[in-house]
Amino acid sequence: MIPDLGKYADAVLSAYAVSIALLVGIVALSLWRGRRVRAQMVEAEKRAGRNG
């Protein structure tokens, strides 16, 4: 299925691997931090509600 990349296969495949890893990394990191912060905010709001 992979096209014949000839003598440049290493260059092309490594460019794709590094780029996709970086893109997936920034998306995953953003989502992970977003969820953590959202949970912390809900917790802080609950505490604020309890304390009036």
Next chain:
Amino acid sequence: MSLWEYANPVKFLGLSERVMPWLWGFAAACLGVGLIWGFFFTPDDFRQGSTVKIIYLHVPAAFMAIQAWFMMLVVSLIWIIRRHHVSALAAKAAAPVGVVMTLIALVTGAIWGQPMWGTWWAWDPRLTSFLILFLFYLGYIALWEAIEDPDTAADLTSILCLVGTVFAVLSRYAVNFWNQGLHQGASLSLDKEENVADVFYIPLLVCMAGFVLLFLALVFYRTGTEIRVRRTRALIAREGRGAAAQVEGA
């Protein structure tokens, strides 16, 4: 309805909740279609062979690295002039995305340059200005992290953003300013004569749309996260003041 209404964090969060599913969806679709089309269904270039397939990552990433900085410049100016907190937080949210785009452009450029130019790196005007832009991104993020007071951090990072804009402009126009170095001129231009062939051009446009949409989705999401961080800090500070008042009253 005015655009400035979205300077209100609650309105901004409402807008981002509505648009983000579309942005994520279209970004994934454009990137999927563009990269698969470019990688599997385009021919090799008669001079560059299969390395031409790197264009679908290198050019959109380089384009977004510069546009991200300009977006940060615009929102930093809004912060300096109108003092809208959401704009300062949007600049902060965009910087790590800009770093990743710049890094992709630098790494894929080096990987592409090695077989084509015979070297991973050259102190060429465009490459050098891109490296300096990358360092500006790192400095910008470090400055946000180094200053505790968020308003002071927003002021100082906005000034740094204004200074760094010189290198964002140089990154874009270096090949026009200095007619030397290894890097060729722009791959995409309004002048059709200078563009790459259609067989590469259309999937490249789809990939560029994917990178733009992914950048927007990430900036909306990350700005929402920064707004929530700010609110959580305010709630915790209020809690602390309440506890201190109780201790004083006891």
